[in-house]
Amino acid sequence: MNYTKQERNWVMYDVGNSALVLFNTSVVPIYFDAINTGASSAELVTAWANAQTVASLVVALLMPVLGSLADYAGNKIKFFLGFFLTGLVLCFAQAIPMGAMPFLVVYVLCTIGLNSSMTFYDAMLPDITTDDRMDTVSSSGYAWGYIGSCVPFIVCILLILVGPSALGLDMLFCVQVSFIITGIWWLAFTVPLVRTYKQRYAKELAPGETFGGEVVKTICGLGTTMRRIAEDRAILIYMIAFFFYIDGVHTVISMATTYGTSLGLDSTALILALLVTQFVAFPSAIAYGSLAKKYGTLRMILIAVAAYVGIVLFAAFFLKSEVEFWILAVVVGMFQGGIQALSRSYFGKLIPKERSNEYYGFFDIFGRYASVMGTLLVSVVTSLTGDASLGVLSIGILLVVGFVMLIRLSRIKGLA
Incomplete structure (x- = not known):
């Protein structure tokens, strides 16, 4: 694909932030387990799920108001930068040696900065491309993010695995240095987007209106936006469907390594399997963008949700060995x-372009609260039963509900 400069630099941010996402979902849970001595496997899963829940909840509460404010001309890049820099500083801060609970607090705050910046990043999509290129550009972002994130990740894994024996370094120290490497990578691939991004669609301030008045107007206008969403059946049903099905996706991503660790699987094998996921995801995401043009975006989403139902069932009933985890990693990818x-x-494609951040803010509520519900379900069910497999199985219900809602949407909007 021939990218425009805006499209290319937008895709590059996915390359940068995906490095931290990959590191957080693979190495960080194992690092947390190492510094959280004396905890049982069920306690580890519960603590990690609670941390994910808190981070998702905070982002979900912030995004509607901040998203609406960001739709005013010139604001989107400011909010994006603020949360990006917050996440970056706290990414570096995780390299400081500390106890398990202080580390978990820093991790949660870093995750809030990362995920919030990604909400504003998503809302930039209508500004940097056109509707007919949107599926392909969005898929390219994820695809190059997957493959690009492998570069610093491999460097970090080599440091963690080889550093103690070859260089005489402490393994925990190697993990701490890896936070710095990952942060530098994230920064390097963010600079081009910040330098070239232009907000094409924006709301304008009324004559004489100040920022304070803008804030009050935004808060008062949230109800109006909610009514607009409720009155558009296609948007409303899609957001409800998204709320349920994305839960399974986020929970599988955030809990995979922790779940594997709780089953007693080797941590090195888990990390390498997740690296395979990245390589498989690269061509798969590109292919998905192309298939969406041929068969329709909604139809391809339906296929993916059905696949995730199978993934959850496999993880709950059949995941017992490293070989099965590798199979799961490939299918997830x-x-x-x-x-x-x-x-x-x-x-x-469904929303008004000039209110993209406002709508993506509400979209993020549905995505983040889904993450809250999924990780909370895993935490509660695992705590009550002492069986992490039952916790994983519980989110299959949410995926099925999402699938049913998408079927309903297809009857209203048509498979497109």
Whole structure:
């Protein structure tokens, strides 16, 4: 694909932030387990799920108001920069040696900065491309993010695995240095987007209106935006469907390594398997963007949701060994990038462009609260039963509900 400069630099941010996402979902849970001595496997899963829940909840509460404010001309890049820099500083801060609970607090705050910046980043999509290119550009972001994130990740894994024996370094120290490497990578691939991004669609301030008045007007206008969403059946049903099905996606991503660790699987094998996921996800996300043009975006989302139902069932009933975890990693890679990319681009086609951040703010509520519900379900069910497999199985219900809602949407909007 021939990218415009705006499209290319937008895709590059996915390359940068995906490095931290990959590191957070693979190495960080194992690092947390190492510094959280004396905890049982069920306690580890519960603590990690609670941390994910808190981070998702805070982002979900912030985004509607901040998203609406960001739709005013010139604001989107300011909010994006603020949360990006917050996440970056706290990414570096995780390299400081500390106890398990202080580390978990810093991790949660870093995750809030990362995920909030990604909400504003998603809302930039209508500004940097056109509707007919949106599926392909969105898929390219995820695809290059997957493959690009492998570069610093491999460097970090080599440091962690080889550093103690070859260089005489402490393994925990190697992990701490890896936070710095990942942060530098994130920064390097963010600079081009910040330098070239232009907000094409924006709300304008009324004559004489100040920023304070803008804030009051935004808060008062949230009810109006909610009514607009409720009155558009296609947007409303899609957001409800997204709320349920994205839960399974986010929970599988955030809990995979922790779940594997709780089953007693080797941590090195888990990390390498997730690296395979990245390589599989690269061509799969690109293919998903192309298939969406041929068969329709909504149809491809339906296929991915059905696949995730199978993934959850496999994880709950059959995942017992490293070989099975590798199989799961490959299958997840086939659908993970596609479902995220097409969910983002399909929503961008449905909403008014000049209010993209406002709508993506509410979209993020549905996505983040889904994450809250999924990780909370895992936490509660695992705590009550002492069985992490039952916790994983519980989110299959949410995926099925999302699938049913998408079927309903297809009857209203048509498979497109």
